[in-house]
Amino acid sequence: MSLSHAFFAIIRRDLLLALRKRSEIANPLLFFVLVITLFPLGIGARPQLLQAIAPGIIWVSALLAAMLSLDSLFRSDFDDGSLEQIVLSPHPTSVLVLAKVTAHWLVTGLPLLLMAPLLAVFLGMPQTSIGILLLTLLLGTPVLSLIGAIGVALTVGLRRGGMILSLLVLPLYVPVLIFAGNAVEMAGNGLPVTAQINILIALLLLALVLAPWPTAAALKMSIS
Amino acid sequence: MNTEQLAVSGLSCIRDDRVLFAGLDFAVDSGQVLLLEGKNGSGKTSLLRILCGFREPDAGQVLWCGVDINSSAYYADMAYVGHLDGIKKELTVSENLKVALALAQAGSHTIADALEKVQLGGYDNVLVQTLSAGQKRRLSLARLLITQKRLWILDEPFTSLDKQGIALIETLMAEHCANDGLIVLTSHHDLNLHGVNVQRIHLS
Numbered sequence A: 001m002s003l004s005h006a007f008f009a010i011i012r013r014d015l016l017l018a019l020r021k022r023s024e025i026a027n028p029l030l031f032f033v034l035v036i037t038l039f040p041l042g043i044g045a046r047p048q049l050l051q052a053i054a055p056g057i058i059w060v061s062a063l064l065a066a067m068l069s070l071d072s073l074f075r076s077d078f079d080d081g082s083l084e085q086i087v088l089s090p091h092p093t094s095v096l097v098l099a100k101v102t103a104h105w106l107v108t109g110l111p112l113l114l115m116a117p118l119l120a121v122f123l124g125m126p127q128t129s130i131g132i133l134l135l136t137l138l139l140g141t142p143v144l145s146l147i148g149a150i151g152v153a154l155t156v157g158l159r160r161g162g163m164i165l166s167l168l169v170l171p172l173y174v175p176v177l178i179f180a181g182n183a184v185e186m187a188g189n190g191l192p193v194t195a196q197i198n199i200l201i202a203l204l205l206l207a208l209v210l211a212p213w214p215t216a217a218a219l220k221m222s223i224s
Numbered sequence B: 001m002n003t004e005q006l007a008v009s010g011l012s013c014i015r016d017d018r019v020l021f022a023g024l025d026f027a028v029d030s031g032q033v034l035l036l037e038g039k040n041g042s043g044k045t046s047l048l049r050i051l052c053g054f055r056e057p058d059a060g061q062v063l064w065c066g067v068d069i070n071s072s073a074y075y076a077d078m079a080y081v082g083h084l085d086g087i088k089k090e091l092t093v094s095e096n097l098k099v100a101l102a103l104a105q106a107g108s109h110t111i112a113d114a115l116e117k118v119q120l121g122g123y124d125n126v127l128v129q130t131l132s133a134g135q136k137r138r139l140s141l142a143r144l145l146i147t148q149k150r151l152w153i154l155d156e157p158f159t160s161l162d163k164q165g166i167a168l169i170e171t172l173m174a175e176h177c178a179n180d181g182l183i184v185l186t187s188h189h190d191l192n193l194h195g196v197n198v199q200r201i202h203l204s
Helices: A003-020 A023-043 A047-073 A075-080 A082-088 A093-108 A110-122 A127-155 A162-188 A194-210 A212-223 B044-051 B093-102 B111-117 B133-146 B163-178
Strands: B006-015 B018-028 B032-038 B059-064 B078-081 B151-155 B182-186 B197-203
Touching (some): A003 B093, A023 A047, A023 A093, A023 A110, A047 A075, A047 A093, A047 A110, A047 A127, A047 A162, A075 A082, A082 A212, A082 B078, A093 A110, A093 A212, A110 A127, A127 A162, A127 A194, A127 A212, A162 A194, A194 A212, B018 B032, B018 B044, B018 B059, B032 B044, B032 B163, B044 B151, B078 B133, B093 B111, B093 B133, B111 B133
Parallel strands (some): B032 B182, B078 B151, B151 B182
Antiparallel strands (some): B006 B018
16 A cells, blocks of 8 residues: 555546547546637738747646646545545545546646647648747646646635636736747747746645645544 | 543533534543444534544643644544545555555455455455445455554444444444554544443534
């Protein structure tokens, strides 16, 4: 019953569950693609403008897609009592929570990453900034999942927690949005982006270490 | 050994300005069963949830082997089966038990043994959503058998079980007590445990 065994068992379980309920993978991804395709339709035939705001469009859409997918993180486990069993396990809840967030990112965050280059080309983003866009998504979306986990853990016990969740979580997403959006824009202009990338790495490491604790504490509060 | 395994002293629970119970003291020793009785809403489930550590008691403390449950190895020793089954309906029977096994110390029964014992043998690869309510109940009780837990906390374990299922679970409970286990449970059903020391507490 080693801790790493439990960690991977939870990841395996959640991936298996996602595989059996495929809509949970597909929905955030479809949402991401749809929102991005709405922009050219709304703005009209102005490729320069579209190109200029492409980093922002992609990042804001990723933010919203990540937020919409959050509810599935703990909902079903809360409803069927699996969460009680996870909390009662002798292993630290925070580590098991980290396993759940990891699995959730693999299912909802990673597909966005794979889809993003296509959408970047679609919006006419310059080649040079597509690599940086992917890098910022790779570093940024796990932060979204980790921060979001705290919010869902707090609201999972509420009947209609969706609205409160977005009000809680979206302001906390702002730093990621600022640095990621800025990095992609600068890369498009051929400027160095080391500073922004370093800050994103720092945010990711901070979130990895700090987010699971309050998430575990909030989950315990939610089931009491 | 002289100190009781599970001891509760001066426990109080207040919910929405209503005192459910106050100054509750009891102790459960190895091989004993504690049956909580009382009307609906008398605080049985609240008491169990305090024993699980889900709720903080409003006063008093819960001790495991003389140490507060939050600072002892309590969680390695206790298992809880509540109103919610805690099993995923999209997973198969054996996948569910494997996850439970990963979260705790393996017990004396293998997964196949445990399923045989609760009469779910041959259901290993069946999705839980196709099982009946009684079968799901038996599956959540099978979880107790595959892990090495001395204290079982059961909230209405006999719900949705047929007569045969009830007799089966009673046998398993008697076996657990014979192996120095402890059980705390609530039940509306009359317990029929032979040769087991059953302590009753009536909450009102």
